[in-house]
Amino acid sequence: MEVCLTPDLIHQHRLEGKLVVVVDIFRATSCIVTGLAGSHIQAIRPVSTVEECLSYGQKGYIMAGERGGIQVDGFDMGNSPLEYARLGKNSAIDTSQKVAITTTNGSTAILKSLAAREIIIGAFLNLRAVADYIIVQSRQHPLRKDDSTTGGGVLIHCAGWEGRPNLEDTLFAGALIDACAGTQGLEACGDSALLARELYRAQTSHHLQNACVNPDLRPVALESDHGKRLVRLGHADDVHFCMERDKYDIVPKLNGEGEIAVAPTG
Amino acid sequence: MEVCLTPDLIHQHRLEGKLVVVVDIFRATSCIVTGLAGSHIQAIRPVSTVEECLSYGQKGYIMAGERGGIQVDGFDMGNSPLEYARLGKNSAIDTSQKVAITTTNGSTAILKSLAAREIIIGAFLNLRAVADYIIVQSRQHPLRKDDSTTGGGVLIHCAGWEGRPNLEDTLFAGALIDACAGTQGLEACGDSALLARELYRAQTSHHLQNACVNPDLRPVALESDHGKRLVRLGHADDVHFCMERDKYDIVPKLNGEGEIAVAPTG
Numbered sequence: 001m002e003v004c005l006t007p008d009l010i011h012q013h014r015l016e017g018k019l020v021v022v023v024d025i026f027r028a029t030s031c032i033v034t035g036l037a038g039s040h041i042q043a044i045r046p047v048s049t050v051e052e053c054l055s056y057g058q059k060g061y062i063m064a065g066e067r068g069g070i071q072v073d074g075f076d077m078g079n080s081p082l083e084y085a086r087l088g089k090n091s092a093i094d095t096s097q098k099v100a101i102t103t104t105n106g107s108t109a110i111l112k113s114l115a116a117r118e119i120i121i122g123a124f125l126n127l128r129a130v131a132d133y134i135i136v137q138s139r140q141h142p143l144r145k146d147d148s149t150t151g152g153g154v155l156i157h158c159a160g161w162e163g164r165p166n167l168e169d170t171l172f173a174g175a176l177i178d179a180c181a182g183t184q185g186l187e188a189c190g191d192s193a194l195l196a197r198e199l200y201r202a203q204t205s206h207h208l209q210n211a212c213v214n215p216d217l218r219p220v221a222l223e224s225d226h227g228k229r230l231v232r233l234g235h236a237d238d239v240h241f242c243m244e245r246d247k248y249d250i251v252p253k254l255n256g257e258g259e260i261a262v263a264p265t266g
Numbered sequence: 267m268e269v270c271l272t273p274d275l276i277h278q279h280r281l282e283g284k285l286v287v288v289v290d291i292f293r294a295t296s297c298i299v300t301g302l303a304g305s306h307i308q309a310i311r312p313v314s315t316v317e318e319c320l321s322y323g324q325k326g327y328i329m330a331g332e333r334g335g336i337q338v339d340g341f342d343m344g345n346s347p348l349e350y351a352r353l354g355k356n357s358a359i360d361t362s363q364k365v366a367i368t369t370t371n372g373s374t375a376i377l378k379s380l381a382a383r384e385i386i387i388g389a390f391l392n393l394r395a396v397a398d399y400i401i402v403q404s405r406q407h408p409l410r411k412d413d414s415t416t417g418g419g420v421l422i423h424c425a426g427w428e429g430r431p432n433l434e435d436t437l438f439a440g441a442l443i444d445a446c447a448g449t450q451g452l453e454a455c456g457d458s459a460l461l462a463r464e465l466y467r468a469q470t471s472h473h474l475q476n477a478c479v480n481p482d483l484r485p486v487a488l489e490s491d492h493g494k495r496l497v498r499l500g501h502a503d504d505v506h507f508c509m510e511r512d513k514y515d516i517v518p519k520l521n522g523e524g525e526i527a528v529a530p531t532g
Contacts, residue, residue, distance in 0.1 A: 202468030
């Protein structure tokens with residue numbers, strides 16, 4: 001398993017033939033997982049610009065997204081997973097519609113991964129489901145010895161923040177590598193992967209002293225740039241929600257129409 | 267203290283007004299520190315191309331450097347700090363000459379830092395000396411509140427490997443942040459700095475269980491891409507040498523003529 005710490009470094013990785021896991025913990029991929037698992041939304045279309053999102057709005061899509069962490073003017077929704085969790089309950093939004101989403105970092109990471117064999121969406125909220133999916137896939141698409149030329153393998157693509165690596169996405173990458181540990185062909189590959197794994201394991205070992213299995217990652221998440229930014233913007237509850245682990249048992253996958261829907265399992 | 271994990275991300279950082287510490291543990295900055303501290307070499311000129319290095323060779327410079335970890339054909343020296351440590355002993359090389367050096371990653375990081383107020387060279391070999399230098403400098407150039415627009419502060423610029431982040435340079439960045447901890451204005455700033463600090467501290471805490479103060483970073487260094495590559499090329503002794511801590515008490519600094527010499531202290 002390789003890790004790309006930010007979309008600004010994706011040119012260093014071969015995408016062809018790979019299973020790419022896109023992660024943007026704060027908050028796009030946490031939103032996508034919550035939207036598809038916790039409401040009746042059927043599909044989410046990632047788009048790169050506000051204008052494109054507005055044009056999908058005219059076709060009946062729910063318009064969602066942010067710029068600089070703030071909901072875009074005129075959009076139906078911002079970029080809060082808690083908003084998605086509330087959909088279909090007291091919400092005025094018609095969840096039989098699809099969603100078009102544009103965010104500062106997450107959409108970019110998805111759209112920069114399009115050359116991959118398959119793109120799935122990861123967050124702490126569906127970490128175990130993603131790990132299980134990867135383990136099954138790795139048996140169906142075993143890594144070949146000539147991988148460097150033919151592709152194959154898994155790449156975790158961290159969305160980062162405006163091209164910079166960030167703490168929470170790197171932690172997720174480490175947690176996913178850790179969750180797949182012991183499966184042949186899913187070893188950490190390259191220094192960025194080792195770096196992510198060591199970072200995550202450092203949190204685990206702190207926590208193991210307190211005799212728990214899954215570490216509480218909220219303190220380090222709150223110390224991150226983006227965590228602090230969200231708290232400043234009044235979204236501390238989002239930070240806590242996004243760091244919850246294994247709340248949902250689905251794997252969102254990009255389909256041939258450029259929309260993300262729940263991947264069939266089993 | 268900010269951290270840039272690779273020269274491919276340096277455009278995300280403001281250099282003006284900053285003290286930049288360039289690090290390329292394997293092996294350019296370890297060579298520079300060893301060359302200036304352990305032999306009689308007066309100055310080392312980093313250049314970007316083999317051709318440029320050859321042209322300095324015609325002016326009497328010692329030509330040093332590598333491509334892909336291997337000494338360039340026709341050069342006087344490769345890129346091994348142990349070679350520099352032997353200079354002036356049984357070596358046929360005249361150490362009254364200056365050195366022109368070109369390497370895959372280290373020279374690039376130095377030359378991409380030129381807009382900084384000051385560029386110094388860091389390695390585990392001179393870690394404490396660099397930390398002390400930074401602490402003294404931070405008193406002379408205190409960080410101002412309007413730092414984001416006027417510059418100031420310290421940036422650790424990791425050379426990485428062909429634009430990719432690497433483990434050993436990131437570990438050094440974390441070790442340097444840790445060594446400056448407690449000094450006002452030298453706190454970790456940004457997620458890359460937090461990431462480096464946490465990575466380093468994870469090694470420390472493993473080691474503290476064995477009741478030593480400075481962690482033995484050789485095992486993790488040998489697991490890194492570049493560590494493994496050097497072992498394959500027969501340079502395991504270089505890996506061990508580069509991970510030695512505080513062997514030399516000098517701080518190399520780039521001067522106005524584009525050459526690196528020992529910075530005056532005190």
